[in-house]
Amino acid sequence: MTERVGPEQVRTIACVGAGVIGGGWVAYFLAHGFRVRAWDPASDAEARLRTLVEAAWPALTELGLSPGASVDHLTVTGELAEAVAGADYVQESAPEQLDLKRRLLADIDAATPDHVVIGSSTSGYGMTEMAVDAVGGHRLVVAHPFNPPYLIPLVEVVGGKRTAADVVMWTAEFLRHVGKSVIVMDQEVPGFIANRLQEALWREALHMVANGEATPAQIDASITDGPGLRWAFHGPMLTFHLAGGPGGMAHMLDHFGPSLLSPWTRLDAPELTTELRDSVVAGTEQEAAGRTIADLVRERDRRLVDVLRVLGRVPGGT
Numbered sequence: 001m002t003e004r005v006g007p008e009q010v011r012t013i014a015c016v017g018a019g020v021i022g023g024g025w026v027a028y029f030l031a032h033g034f035r036v037r038a039w040d041p042a043s044d045a046e047a048r049l050r051t052l053v054e055a056a057w058p059a060l061t062e063l064g065l066s067p068g069a070s071v072d073h074l075t076v077t078g079e080l081a082e083a084v085a086g087a088d089y090v091q092e093s094a095p096e097q098l099d100l101k102r103r104l105l106a107d108i109d110a111a112t113p114d115h116v117v118i119g120s121s122t123s124g125y126g127m128t129e130m131a132v133d134a135v136g137g138h139r140l141v142v143a144h145p146f147n148p149p150y151l152i153p154l155v156e157v158v159g160g161k162r163t164a165a166d167v168v169m170w171t172a173e174f175l176r177h178v179g180k181s182v183i184v185m186d187q188e189v190p191g192f193i194a195n196r197l198q199e200a201l202w203r204e205a206l207h208m209v210a211n212g213e214a215t216p217a218q219i220d221a222s223i224t225d226g227p228g229l230r231w232a233f234h235g236p237m238l239t240f241h242l243a244g245g246p247g248g249m250a251h252m253l254d255h256f257g258p259s260l261l262s263p264w265t266r267l268d269a270p271e272l273t274t275e276l277r278d279s280v281v282a283g284t285e286q287e288a289a290g291r292t293i294a295d296l297v298r299e300r301d302r303r304l305v306d307v308l309r310v311l312g313r314v315p316g317g318t
Contacts, residue, residue: 004115005088007174011035014087016080016108018045021121022093023052024149026074029091031057031150032178033066035073039083046076056150063151081111089174091143093121101125105140106133117167117174119143119157123195126188127160137162141171144192145180156192158185197236200267207266233303234296241284242300246293249284253277 011034015026018040026049029036038049053071077083084090090112094104101122108118118140120130131137141159146152155175159168172182183193191199201223208214214222230239237249244252253272260269270276288296308314 002113002115004117004170007170007177010088010174012037012087014039014084014090014112015093016040016083016090016104017093017095017121018042018049018052018076019093019095020052020147021145021149022091023049024056024147025091025093025121025145027053027056027060028150029178030071030073031060031063031065031069033069033073035075037075037077037083037085037087039077039080049076050074056148060150080107084108084112084116087112087116090116090118091121092118096123096125098125098129101130102133105130106135109134109136109140112136114139117141117171119171121145121149124191126190127158127163128188129160131160131162138164139167141167142192143171143175144195146194153179153181154183154194155180156183156185156194158188158192160188200265204265204267229304229307230300232307234300237280237284238287238296241288242293242296244293248281248288248293250277250281253280 013029013034013036015022015029015036015038018026018038022038022040026036026038030053038045040046040049042048050071053074057071090108092101092105092108094100101120105118105120112118114136116139118136120127120140120142121144122130122142123144125142127137127140127142131140134140137160141157141163144156144158146154157168157172157175159165168184172184175182185192189196205214205216205219208219209216227239234242240252241249244250244255247254254277257272257277260272291299305314
């Protein structure tokens, strides 16, 4: 039996599905020096894919191409089996339809040697529910990117009930090797982490528009000119850690915890139990990694100035 190559030994990648996400993966892998074999059943798939790669290439070039990177290393095949033949890794990026995902993953599994890892770009389905028809469920894993995959570094990796632990770790190591920021989730959650957070914000925005409480332009400005600037480098947890002043997250939760009962959102807040409070405080302190509140404030201010300068929002700046 052929053994799986090491994460750093991958040379050829098969991308199944060549839409916006699949095409973004193709561009990213090409820019990192891989040979990519792509397949999509649409009659105009190759033309659309090559157009997408061409559009992404200037940004990828500015970021820095790997030695030997070339758009000429892309092969678009007419058959699925031809695309996955000889691949060291497969990335599936089909439309978000459960029945389609199940059939396609089973087909990829049947056409691909047993040692090859198959990742799915699904944005919400768990691998447990997608891998039901695949014999080799042990090597199927979610590798959820963000649009555009060739620029946004985050990928959420999580296996299903049948996914082997070493497959999850191999996928995470491979994606980190090619420059991705990887979150390995401890368990399957519908929508994973980032999409659940995005969806909560999106639903509240729709409520506000529906009720005449805010316009789309006001909603966008409230993020791009407000917390979105901080979220580029400090997520919600560290942001609230700083909101607590010298007392950090512990003070923030103790002082502002009652506001969870205020009607600031249509979402129901969890009960702020001692266990939840302590978990959030401990997790935030771990993330701070020894940086004091003063350290984090200096870091925040420096990075905010950098972001504002790039956006041309510094008064008197160019």
